[in-house]
Amino acid sequence: MPEILAKTSMGSYEITIANLSLSQVGKRARSLIKGNKAFVVTDGNVAKYYLTKVKESLESAGFKVESHVIEPGEESKNEKSLFILYDKFHDFGVTRLDLVVALGGGVVGDLAGFAAATYLRGIPLIQLPTTLLAQVDSSVGGKTAIDLPYGKNLVGSFYHPMAVIMDPSVLTTLPRTVMNEGMAEVIKYGCIRDLDLFDQIKSNRMDLEWVLERCIHIKTTVVAKDERDTGERMLLNFGHTVGHAVEKVAGYRNFSHGQAVAIGMVTACEMGEVLGVTKEGTSEKVKACLGKFGLPTECDLPVDEILTAIRSDKKTLSETIYFILLKEIGEGVLYPMNAATLNQTLREVLKHA
Numbered sequence: 001m002p003e004i005l006a007k008t009s010m011g012s013y014e015i016t017i018a019n020l021s022l023s024q025v026g027k028r029a030r031s032l033i034k035g036n037k038a039f040v041v042t043d044g045n046v047a048k049y050y051l052t053k054v055k056e057s058l059e060s061a062g063f064k065v066e067s068h069v070i071e072p073g074e075e076s077k078n079e080k081s082l083f084i085l086y087d088k089f090h091d092f093g094v095t096r097l098d099l100v101v102a103l104g105g106g107v108v109g110d111l112a113g114f115a116a117a118t119y120l121r122g123i124p125l126i127q128l129p130t131t132l133l134a135q136v137d138s139s140v141g142g143k144t145a146i147d148l149p150y151g152k153n154l155v156g157s158f159y160h161p162m163a164v165i166m167d168p169s170v171l172t173t174l175p176r177t178v179m180n181e182g183m184a185e186v187i188k189y190g191c192i193r194d195l196d197l198f199d200q201i202k203s204n205r206m207d208l209e210w211v212l213e214r215c216i217h218i219k220t221t222v223v224a225k226d227e228r229d230t231g232e233r234m235l236l237n238f239g240h241t242v243g244h245a246v247e248k249v250a251g252y253r254n255f256s257h258g259q260a261v262a263i264g265m266v267t268a269c270e271m272g273e274v275l276g277v278t279k280e281g282t283s284e285k286v287k288a289c290l291g292k293f294g295l296p297t298e299c300d301l302p303v304d305e306i307l308t309a310i311r312s313d314k315k316t317l318s319e320t321i322y323f324i325l326l327k328e329i330g331e332g333v334l335y336p337m338n339a340a341t342l343n344q345t346l347r348e349v350l351k352h353a
Contacts, residue, residue: 104128
């Protein structure tokens with residue numbers, strides 16, 4: 001049962017990777033939490049498989065349990081859903097000694113995490129990620145957020161969980177398309193920091209537990225050095241600047257997060273080649289790897305709308321957008337870009353739009 005220690009400025013928390021570990025959530029929570037109430041947030045897809053198991057585990061550890069099920073999808077990650085959670089917490093009598101459990105993928109983790117971070121100025125949180133994307137990325141590192149009409153994740157906080165418990169066996173209930181979307185984040189880690197991981201993915205020689213450990217090790221190492229996302233941690237946003245813009249322009253409907261990040265990674269590689277930062281041929285290698293999982297590598301959305309969305313991105317600092325480019329596979333770099341360079345380079349790459 002691999003355990004990885006994530007170090008933060010406020011202490012450390014354990015990330016556990018173990019099959020059938022959802023049945024041990026109550027025991028783990030009881031070792032961390034002083035209160036006697038646990039509020040589980042999940043979505044309609046996950047609830048039918050795992051909500052009862054998690055509630056029973058918490059109840060067996062002496063917790064009084066309540067839950068709330070949101071509609072699946074990015075459209076639920078908004079202020080309306082957030083304030084519904086606040087009302088539910090209030091009605092259940094949640095205190096600062098009690099527990100919020102995020103059971104689901106990235107949307108659930110972000111929404112429940114932000115609600116926990118802000119209600120009563122902070123309630124203990126445990127993340128139970130149930131998608132590959134959430135297990136390798138969004139459940140670790142303490143980022144929580146909701147979307148606004150003009151951009152993704154624009155209201156949020158850095159709020160680390162008490163623990164992250166990953167059960168790889170839950171991935172067997174995911175549709176193949178959702179697993180493939182999670183592979184976009186796995187490929188991201190290979191692109192920015194781990195050529196061996198990228199080569200393993202490309203040659204289909206992956207062991208799932210090895211992939212989880214490898215990705216989480218990269219993320220926890222980077223986050224420990226730059227917890228507030230102002231330097232090295234920005235590398236983890238490779239593909240996300242354009243990816244978030246694609247999601248926003250498409251109305252959070254036509255492209256999932258993983259699909260949008262796949263488009264964003266290829267676009268970043270092509271931009272890097274145009275700018276002379278990225279080794280020629282890198283974009284084709286990334287395209288080929290993404291193609292093994294049926295992930296898109298381009299879109300036909302209007303360039304002007306994508307540019308507008310990018311300019312409201314969190315990675316814009318003092319009129320400069322910080323793009324993540326690659327020197328080559330395995331080596332990501334932070335590349336500051338002014339508006340004129342962004343405009344010219346992105347238009348050149350997205351001529352078809």
